[in-house]
Amino acid sequence: SPGTSTPVTSLFSSTPTVTSEQIEHLHRRFKQLSRDQLTIRKENFDSIPDLEFNPIRGKIVHAFFDKRNLRQESDGLADEINFEDFLTIMSYFRPIEMNMDEEQLDRFRKEKLKFLFHMYDSDHDGKITLQEYRNVVEELLSGNPHLEKESARSIADGAMMEAASICVGQMGPDQVYEGITFEDFLKMWQGIDIETKMHVRFLNMETIAHCY
Amino acid sequence: IPSVSNIVPESCLLIVVGLLVGGLIKGVGEKPPILKSNIFFLFLLPPIILDAGYFLPLRQFTENLGTILIFAVVGTLWNAFFLGGLMYAVCQLGGPGLNHIGLLANLLFGSIISAVDPVAVLAVFEEIHINELLHILVFGESLLNDAVTVVLYHLFEEFANFEQVTIIDIILGFLSFFVVSLGGVFVGVIYGVIAAFTSRFTSHIRVIEPLFVFLYSYMAYLSAELFHLSGIMALIASGVVMRPYVEANISHKSHTTIKYFLKMWSSVSETLIFIFLGVSTVAGNHYWNWTFVISTLLFCLIARVLGVLVLTWFINKFRIVKLTPKDQFIIAYGGLRGAIAFSLCYLLDYKHFGMRDMFLTAIITVIFFTVFVQGMTIRPLVDLLAVKKKQETKRSINEEIHTQFLDHLLTGIEDICGHYGHHHWKDKLNRFNKKYVKKCLIAGERSKEPQLIAFYHKMEMKQAIELVESGGIGKIPSAVSTVSIQNINPKTLPVARILPALSKDKEEEIRKILRNNLQKTRQRLRSYNRHTLVADPYEEAWNQMLLRRQKARQLEQKMNNYLTVPAHKLDSPTMSRARIGSDPLAYEPKADSENLPIITIDPASPQSPESVDLMNEEPKGCSGLPPSPEEDEEGLVMRVKEPSSPGTDDVFTPGTGDSPSNQRMLRCLSDPGPRPEPEEGEPFIPKGQ
Numbered sequence: 001s002p003g004t005s006t007p008v009t010s011l012f013s014s015t016p017t018v019t020s021e022q023i024e025h026l027h028r029r030f031k032q033l034s035r036d037q038l039t040i041r042k043e044n045f046d047s048i049p050d051l052e053f054n055p056i057r058g059k060i061v062h063a064f065f066d067k068r069n070l071r072q073e074s075d076g077l078a079d080e081i082n083f084e085d086f087l088t089i090m091s092y093f094r095p096i097e098m099n100m101d102e103e104q105l106d107r108f109r110k111e112k113l114k115f116l117f118h119m120y121d122s123d124h125d126g127k128i129t130l131q132e133y134r135n136v137v138e139e140l141l142s143g144n145p146h147l148e149k150e151s152a153r154s155i156a157d158g159a160m161m162e163a164a165s166i167c168v169g170q171m172g173p174d175q176v177y178e179g180i181t182f183e184d185f186l187k188m189w190q191g192i193d194i195e196t197k198m199h200v201r202f203l204n205m206e207t208i209a210h211c212y
Numbered sequence: 213i214p215s216v217s218n219i220v221p222e223s224c225l226l227i228v229v230g231l232l233v234g235g236l237i238k239g240v241g242e243k244p245p246i247l248k249s250n251i252f253f254l255f256l257l258p259p260i261i262l263d264a265g266y267f268l269p270l271r272q273f274t275e276n277l278g279t280i281l282i283f284a285v286v287g288t289l290w291n292a293f294f295l296g297g298l299m300y301a302v303c304q305l306g307g308p309g310l311n312h313i314g315l316l317a318n319l320l321f322g323s324i325i326s327a328v329d330p331v332a333v334l335a336v337f338e339e340i341h342i343n344e345l346l347h348i349l350v351f352g353e354s355l356l357n358d359a360v361t362v363v364l365y366h367l368f369e370e371f372a373n374f375e376q377v378t379i380i381d382i383i384l385g386f387l388s389f390f391v392v393s394l395g396g397v398f399v400g401v402i403y404g405v406i407a408a409f410t411s412r413f414t415s416h417i418r419v420i421e422p423l424f425v426f427l428y429s430y431m432a433y434l435s436a437e438l439f440h441l442s443g444i445m446a447l448i449a450s451g452v453v454m455r456p457y458v459e460a461n462i463s464h465k466s467h468t469t470i471k472y473f474l475k476m477w478s479s480v481s482e483t484l485i486f487i488f489l490g491v492s493t494v495a496g497n498h499y500w501n502w503t504f505v506i507s508t509l510l511f512c513l514i515a516r517v518l519g520v521l522v523l524t525w526f527i528n529k530f531r532i533v534k535l536t537p538k539d540q541f542i543i544a545y546g547g548l549r550g551a552i553a554f555s556l557c558y559l560l561d562y563k564h565f566g567m568r569d570m571f572l573t574a575i576i577t578v579i580f581f582t583v584f585v586q587g588m589t590i591r592p593l594v595d596l597l598a599v600k601k602k603q604e605t606k607r608s609i610n611e612e613i614h615t616q617f618l619d620h621l622l623t624g625i626e627d628i629c630g631h632y633g634h635h636h637w638k639d640k641l642n643r644f645n646k647k648y649v650k651k652c653l654i655a656g657e658r659s660k661e662p663q664l665i666a667f668y669h670k671m672e673m674k675q676a677i678e679l680v681e682s683g684g685i686g687k688i689p690s691a692v693s694t695v696s697i698q699n700i701n702p703k704t705l706p707v708a709r710i711l712p713a714l715s716k717d718k719e720e721e722i723r724k725i726l727r728n729n730l731q732k733t734r735q736r737l738r739s740y741n742r743h744t745l746v747a748d749p750y751e752e753a754w755n756q757m758l759l760r761r762q763k764a765r766q767l768e769q770k771m772n773n774y775l776t777v778p779a780h781k782l783d784s785p786t787m788s789r790a791r792i793g794s795d796p797l798a799y800e801p802k803a804d805s806e807n808l809p810i811i812t813i814d815p816a817s818p819q820s821p822e823s824v825d826l827m828n829e830e831p832k833g834c835s836g837l838p839p840s841p842e843e844d845e846e847g848l849v850m851r852v853k854e855p856s857s858p859g860t861d862d863v864f865t866p867g868t869g870d871s872p873s874n875q876r877m878l879r880c881l882s883d884p885g886p887r888p889e890p891e892e893g894e895p896f897i898p899k900g901q
Contacts, residue, residue, distance in 0.1 A: 029630050050627040050636070053643060056617065060624040093625055095532055116614075119621070137664070140616055144662050150765070155668050159609045166610075188610050191603075196533050198618060200625055201633050 026090060030083050039080035040064075055142045059119050064089050068118050075124055095199040109195045110186070116198075117185050127179030130160050163188055221587045223335040223486050227580070230490015237491070244495035247488035252555040253437070256485050259477035260331055261444050262429050264355065265451030266474060272348045279527050279535075280349060283543070284356035287519045288326055292364055294515045295508075296322030302507045309501055313567055316372045321571050323364035324557050325512065325578060329550030330354040330444075331485060332579075336548060336587045343600040346539055350546040358444035358552075359393035365556060366440060372564055396442035400449025403432035407450065408457035408653040415655060421466035422473060425458060457653040460666070464673070485551045492554070493576055499569040508574045509581055512549075520544040538597050545590055548582040549575075612667050673754060718767075725763050729756070 033047065034040045045051065045061045054060065063069055065078045069092070070085050072078075078085070092115045100108065120128045120136055134156040141152050164177040167184035180188070216225070237244040273280070296319035303310040303318060333354045337347055367385045371377050407428035414421045429450050436446035459467060520543050528534045535543070553575050560568045594601075623639040626632065650660075658666075 026629065029628075032630070033628075045628070048627050051624060053639075054620055054624045054627070056620045057624065060621060060628075090625075090629070093622075116618070116621075119617075136617065137613060140613065140620070141662055141664060144660060146660060147662070147665070151665055151668075155609065155613075155664065158668070159613055162608055162610055189614065191611055192614060192618075194618075198622065199532065200622060200629060200631060200635075201532075 023087065026087060027083060030086050039082050040086065041080045053143075056119075056136075056139050059122075059136075059139065062122075063115070063119050066118055068124065069115055090200075093198060093200045095201070096195050105195065112194050112198045113186060113189055114182070116194075117182055120180075120185075127181045128185070129179040130156070133160055133180070219588065219591075221336050221339055221583075221591075223332065223482075224584050224587055226483055226486035227490040227493075227583065230487035230492075231494055232490075233487065234491035234494030238494055244491050245488075246492045246495050247485070247551070247555065247558070249555040249559045252485070252488075252551065253443075254434075256481045257331075257552070258430055258433050258443075258447060259474065259481045260334065261355070261433075261447045262426075262451055263474040263478035264330065264334065264351070265448035266425075266429075266455055266470075268448065268452055269344065269348065270452060272344055273352055276345070276348055276352065279531065280352035280356060282523055282527055283349065283353040283520075285360055287353065287523055288328075288357040288360040289364075290519045290522075291326030291512075291515045292319065292323040292360075294322070294518075295326055295511050296320075298511045299504075299508065302503065306501075306503045310504060314372075316368055316377075317565060317567065320365070320368035320372065320560075320565075321557075321574075323361060323368055324571075325508070325549060325553050325575055326515070327357045327361040327549075327552065328354040328547045329552050331482060331552070332548035332550030332583055332587075333546060335482060335486070336583075336590060337546065340591050340594050341602045342542065342594060343602055345533070346542050346546075346599070347602070350543055355444060355448055359389065359396060359442040361552070361556070362440070362442050363389045363392050369560075369564075392440070392442050393445055395439070396436045396445035397449045399436045399439075399441060400432045400446035400451075401453050403428045403435070403446070404450040404453030405653070407454040408461075411454075411458045411461040412653060412655040414462065418463045418466055421462045422469045425454065425470050426473070428454070457650070460654045460658050460661075489551055489554060489576075489579065493580075496572060496576075497569050498573045498576075499567075500573055501570055504570055505574045505577050509578055512578055516547045517544045520547075538599055541597070542590075542594070542599060545586055545593065548586060549579050550583070551579075554579060609668060609671060612664060616664060676754070721767065725767065729759065729763070 030040070033044045035044070042061055042065065045064075051057055051060075062077070064086070065081060067074055067076055067078055070078060070081065070088055081089075092112055096105075096108065117128070118124075120132060122132055122135065123129075134153055137156040137159070138149065138152040141147055160177075160180075163180055163184065167180070167187055168175075168177060234244045296315075299321060300313075300315045300318040303313045328350070330351065333351055337350065363385065367388070371381065374381070407424055410424050410428070411421060414424070429447055432446045432450040433443045437443040462470075520540055524535050524540045524543075554572070557568065557571050557575050560571070562568055565571070619635065619639075623635040626636045
């Protein structure tokens, strides 16, 4: 990893995630967001001004409290998260490391895609239904208030049909495609290198601007 | 059996042709023409660069911009000085023939020959289909190093006239680099914005839309060259800046025109350049000096390899996707020299540079070596090293959704971390673009269209066109899957028979709407004008379909008060395509199809008088037969007679029977047009359900 400090493994059961420099910075940020409390709630995220413009703001905040992402056995949403949970979520966005072998790389990729899958699958039932997909597209287009719901819906329908034809192939008129399962989701993402795209650079520690 | 074109890249063959032609001319006793520099720089080079800049894959380019800039700037500087310095040393040791060549002359020579040539790179890399990363790295480098070459060239040329070169001159020279490159980009951006702004108002004169793109880009190039700024960077900048706005404003046909003209011109230019290189080799005065030429060649290669190795080691510290040794080899091997070096050398003044002929010979040797040896061997090497090749993936709507989702997610995470990374800035730029720039530069409604919608529309249009073109042969493309809306949303109830349930005043409404629509078209076509294009059936049909969809939606809202069963809306072509795909036999012509009301329409043609035939009833007096179930699904149907070949615009001969292909997909491409007899009095829907 690009930092000069050694990776810290103590907090996590999985492979080394973030370096101690990065952890320090994130801790400072956490304290800022939580106003020096030990835990953050959903409301604390409202204090980030730039997040207002983000169309999928709701889903992002939701993902921080999703118990599936926090690697907890139970399901549903947590009310508040502590710093360790915050780091767990951040670790999904770590950059790829050069010395990973095939198996590690595959696991790395699946982890990230699982995170994304949970964001799409809002009712936690293990598949992305048509309604959920429509919801995703509507949110993506929510920055354009003059658009009709019709457009978002037809895009989502078209995308769903495309997904069905990729994952199942030819379907007879009375077969029903229930929804996108995680395996199908993996198939859809084959063309995009998620392991190189889904990361946040922590390199320039000095130039990081604080919120206020 | 490998054919010649598999082994030898096109550029080599063209040079050989040039050599033969030159030899022929010389043999006849005439003096063969040499590639004059001003012809090269003014007429042959711009089309190639514009083609490259206009179609530059912007996403990959910006993602790798840091790497490309380092290679272009630092790499070229290193090459120039390393080569110049070493050649000076060689000249000093080289004996009487070379002693008189000073340091500055050698540095000038180094700067001319060190730049990687975009024309040569394009010519060779196009054929080997290498993966996008390597392609954009080498190609981007060849484009951006123009600024460095321009600065160094002018600098050394001037310095050669000075008695003494002071530190101030060197510092000024260093500063002039920024002026040249940024100035070039600035000029390009200005012209790009002007072009985009102009295209906002061209909706009435579609025929000359492509002209503005070419004109403004060329003016950007000339303006930059006028002030000794980097013309290539101006051209690239103007193409990149104007493209998204111009494409949103111009018609589909203009877009196609621009694409094909650019490809045509750039192909012609490229061919001419290589042939001329061959001819000039035969024609020119050469001065062959073994030491000079061989050492030039050797040091060029060494400099390139060293430069790439060192720079990659440095760059890999900052890259997420590191460059492997294989990548480095290809980048080093892809450093081809070409006609720009030749022309730059040709521009040198004999008075100040008496050794110009020797330089020219050396440059031609290096060009030949890189183009022939490296150009021919790169393809087998790519195969041997198993370098990743370009994947031909079609961009799907799913990928677009996912990519946008990911972009927003990463921006959000960056905001949460308080880390202003490049997602944050890209998002800010996009928001600025959407809020201010798009409103100025894009006409009408499209300024507010989000990218996802624009992408979806483009895809739908493409699919509709594909389907029509293949529908002409009567086949459904096998790529169409049988997945339909029923498969993913079983809750959509089977379609009800709308038409029988319509009351009288609904009929009247529908009739009125159709009449209004068709009337509007008629009024628009009243006057013939040379500048009026024959209506594009696809585009006209597209607009009509969108309009009709809007009206049908309004109608549906009213109808919902009357019907208990949800009405079946007009689908997008994608969905109806899918539906048809799922039931290929549903649209065979039925025996009683003649009794059904049919609207025959043809696209506007200037000759025939304007009127619309609302009904084509054969035999007349249809009555009584309710539409068959399949027809119901189509709702408001317009059957279209297809043109006899995809290209012609105005072929509608009455009496051509309904072939299965007609009835299939073409219902969404209907283009009301003029017809001899107005017969609007007829009811659209047969009575007596």
